[in-house]
Amino acid sequence: xxxxxxxxxxxxxxxxxxxxxxxxxxxxxxxxxxxxxxxxxxxxxxxxxxxxxxxxxxxxxxxxxxxxxxxxxxxxxxxxxxxxxxxxxxxxxxxxxxxxxxxxxxxxxxxxxxxxxxxxxxxxxxxxxxxxxxxxxxxxxxxxxxxxxxxxxxxxxxxxxxxxxxxxxxxxxxxxxxxxxxxxxxxxxxxxxxxxxxxxxxxxxxxxxxxxxxxxxxxxxxxxxxxxxxxxxxxxxxxxxxxxxxxxxxxxxxxxxxxxxxxxxxxxxxxxxxxxxxxxxxxxxxxxxxxxxxxxxxxxxxxxxxxxxxxxxxxxxxxxxxxxxxxxxxxxxxxx
Amino acid sequence: xxxxxxxxxxxxxxxxxxxxxxxxxxxxxxxxxxxxxxxxxxxxxxxxxxxxxxxxxxxxxxxxxxxxxxxxxxxxxxxxxxxxxxxxxxxxxxxxxxxxxxxxxxxxxxxxxxxxxxxxxxxxxxxxxxxxxxxxxxxxxxxxxxxxxxxxxxxxxxxxxxxxxxxxxxxxxxxxxxxxxxxxxxxxxxxxxxxxxxxxxxxxxxxxxxxxxxxxxxxxxxxxxxxxxxxxxxxxxxxxxxxxxxxxxxxxxxxxxxxxxxxxxxxxxxxxxxxxxxxxxxxxxxxxxxxxxxxxxxxxxxxxxxxxxxxxxxxxxxxxxxxxxxxxxxxxxxxx
DNA sequence: CTGAAAGCGCTAACAG
DNA sequence: CTGTTAGCGCTTTCAG
Numbered sequence: 001x002x003x004x005x006x007x008x009x010x011x012x013x014x015x016x017x018x019x020x021x022x023x024x025x026x027x028x029x030x031x032x033x034x035x036x037x038x039x040x041x042x043x044x045x046x047x048x049x050x051x052x053x054x055x056x057x058x059x060x061x062x063x064x065x066x067x068x069x070x071x072x073x074x075x076x077x078x079x080x081x082x083x084x085x086x087x088x089x090x091x092x093x094x095x096x097x098x099x100x101x102x103x104x105x106x107x108x109x110x111x112x113x114x115x116x117x118x119x120x121x122x123x124x125x126x127x128x129x130x131x132x133x134x135x136x137x138x139x140x141x142x143x144x145x146x147x148x149x150x151x152x153x154x155x156x157x158x159x160x161x162x163x164x165x166x167x168x169x170x171x172x173x174x175x176x177x178x179x180x181x182x183x184x185x186x187x188x189x190x191x192x193x194x195x196x197x198x199x200x201x202x203x204x205x206x207x208x209x210x211x212x213x214x215x216x217x218x219x220x221x222x223x224x225x226x227x228x229x230x231x232x233x234x235x236x237x238x239x240x241x242x243x244x245x246x247x248x249x250x251x252x253x254x255x256x257x258x259x260x261x262x263x264x265x266x267x268x269x270x271x272x273x274x275x276x277x278x279x280x281x282x283x284x285x286x287x288x289x290x291x292x293x294x295x296x297x298x299x300x301x302x303x304x305x306x307x308x309x310x311x312x313x314x315x316x317x318x319x320x321x322x323x324x325x326x327x328x329x330x331x332x333x334x335x336x
Numbered sequence: 337x338x339x340x341x342x343x344x345x346x347x348x349x350x351x352x353x354x355x356x357x358x359x360x361x362x363x364x365x366x367x368x369x370x371x372x373x374x375x376x377x378x379x380x381x382x383x384x385x386x387x388x389x390x391x392x393x394x395x396x397x398x399x400x401x402x403x404x405x406x407x408x409x410x411x412x413x414x415x416x417x418x419x420x421x422x423x424x425x426x427x428x429x430x431x432x433x434x435x436x437x438x439x440x441x442x443x444x445x446x447x448x449x450x451x452x453x454x455x456x457x458x459x460x461x462x463x464x465x466x467x468x469x470x471x472x473x474x475x476x477x478x479x480x481x482x483x484x485x486x487x488x489x490x491x492x493x494x495x496x497x498x499x500x501x502x503x504x505x506x507x508x509x510x511x512x513x514x515x516x517x518x519x520x521x522x523x524x525x526x527x528x529x530x531x532x533x534x535x536x537x538x539x540x541x542x543x544x545x546x547x548x549x550x551x552x553x554x555x556x557x558x559x560x561x562x563x564x565x566x567x568x569x570x571x572x573x574x575x576x577x578x579x580x581x582x583x584x585x586x587x588x589x590x591x592x593x594x595x596x597x598x599x600x601x602x603x604x605x606x607x608x609x610x611x612x613x614x615x616x617x618x619x620x621x622x623x624x625x626x627x628x629x630x631x632x633x634x635x636x637x638x639x640x641x642x643x644x645x646x647x648x649x650x651x652x653x654x655x656x657x658x659x660x661x662x663x664x665x666x667x668x669x670x671x672x
Numbered sequence: 673c674t675g676a677a678a679g680c681g682c683t684a685a686c687a688g
Numbered sequence: 689c690t691g692t693t694a695g696c697g698c699t700t701t702c703a704g
């Protein structure tokens with residue numbers, strides 16, 4: 001049996017309240033008893049039961065994290081950021097991978113509720129009305145990570161995906177490309193999907209390249225295979241000079257397909273990715289991509305959530321972190 | 337305030353014990369009251385407090401997971417496997433990334449203990465004596481994932497890394513390679529590190545190629561950069577015909593360096609990886625590698641742990657799952 | 673079948 | 689300063 005506060009009290013020959021005190025307000029206990037208690041704790045290797053504490057404080061120092069698909073390389077750093085921030089403030093993370101399945105999401109939210117997590121980090125998926133209702137019913141602090149919601153007043157932290165995609169496409173255009181295509185992600189995804197597609201469209205519009213707007217192929221979340229979408233894009237738009245990919249993995253798949261077909265990158269086609277995952281530095285050629293501060297997004301989100309949990313006020317609802325373009329070797333300037 | 341069992345009882349005009357009964361032994365309550373209670377639960381959206389329950393049952397349906405470095409692409413699938421198996425049995429996962437820092441490990445183990453997790457999944461790091469003592473002190477069921485321990489009687493599930501590495505190198509040798517090198521992982525790591533190196537050595541020994549045994553370069557966990565180790569290997573052993581990499585990411589880095597230097601793969605050098613991460617299908621050329629069933633390892637480990645938690649007996653202590661070699665395009669047969 | 677009461681491990685008044 | 693007591697939300701005897 002694990003030792004309880006009672007065991008410590010008995011061994012130290014004090015009441016349980018005294019033991020409780022040396023743990024929570026050591027100064028309120030006379031030295032002699034305090035050391036006796038400390039000795040007993042040490043001897044018994046006593047550690048307080050967080051369940052009992054949680055029951056009283058109504059606080060568990062635990063955060064529930066929801067992730068749509070943990071296989072996306074993107075999350076590793078986001079999670080590290082969350083974890084580091086949480087750890088620093090004494091919180092643990094319960095991580096749930098919903099595999100893009102709404103039934104699982106709801107079931108996980110229930111579990112979070114029952115386990116009395118103090119708040120929720122909801123990652124990169126859209127907040128649909130029924131999700132919102134559920135989230136709202138739980139009445140728990142929540143922050144959206146790498147996603148946001150314009151319909152609802154939910155705090156969030158992410159980059160400006162539309163703007164970043166716009167910047168990427170603009171970069172291609174300013175490098176002389178006029179025939180541009182895109183490998184997008186399903187539009188129902190309101191982070192890698194819709195906004196990045198919208199940024200693409202805005203850049204086209206701004207530079208009178210709207211003829212390119214159908215040069216797009218979309219991958220579906222639950223079946224996506226970068227090689228397959230890449231193939232279909234090549235079939236669909238054989239004569240483009242540049243392709244913007246909504247996710248680095250699509251770009252890597254495209255690089256592979258292009259190579260198979262003997263198409264040279266960047267000589268024949270420029271390829272641009274999005275996310276700047278670690279592998280992006282090792283592709284052949286090295287991938288030009290949009291960098292987003294994944295670690296910081298996770299970190300900031302966790303800090304923001306904890307601030308809300310602890311009732312500190314947090315004036316900005318929707319936070320946007322800066323993005324950048326990392327120019328490597330998969331794109332080139334097109335001479336006219 | 338969240339509704340409690342008392343609120344339900346009041347609304348349904350029964351005692352709290354009755355409410356408790358409809359949740360745990362519905363048949364022991366007469367229909368009329370049962371429906372009244374059910375209605376009240378529905379109306380109040382009542383959900384029991386898992387803390388209070390855990391306090392009584394001494395069970396939280398929560399598993400603590402320790403991971404050395406979540407950035408390793410390898411873990412995504414292992415975690416999915418764990419998660420799916422855990423979810424199926426009604427367990428949640430608290431995931432902690434120790435970033436290869438033993439202080440963090442100890443601190444996380446304490447948290448697990450205080451939060452009364454029912455068991456621990458300890459992933460891919462060696463079990464040093466002080467770790468073992470700590471683990472042992474907690475007296476919690478534990479299973480080692482993608483690692484094992486010969487010194488201690490701890491249950492584990494993994495592939496046979498030494499044998500897999502041996503098979504990989506043997507494959508190279510049987511394809512005519514005689515000058516073979518290896519990019520290894522620090523030997524203190526007893527999964528990707530030592531055993532894979534030992535497998536390499538055994539193959540060399542068996543085929544009288546011991547002259548190759550110094551063609552090795554090791555990456556360090558906390559600073560590893562695949563491109564840097566790859567560079568150093570090329571410097572050290574410029575005239576080998578094949579390189580076995582202990583981790584796919586090293587192979588990908590090597591592919592990149594080799595390409596930079598104009599060395600053709602597999603024409604000039606064959607490259608072999610280990611793990612078969614998703615990206616391995618998209619490299620240029622596509623990577624020949626050792627496949628390990630990551631999802632299944634995670635799944636099996638979680639099942640094994642839960643079985644132990646629930647007191648079922650589990651005859652095999654150390655489980656080994658099958659591995660395989662996936663031959664793609666980064667290796668070639670060397671004609672003599 | 674059902675309610676009252678005790679108790680899981682801990683904290684927080686409240687007296688003393 | 690310290691012990692006693694009540695109670696966090698729930699389950700489980702134990703009577704009735």
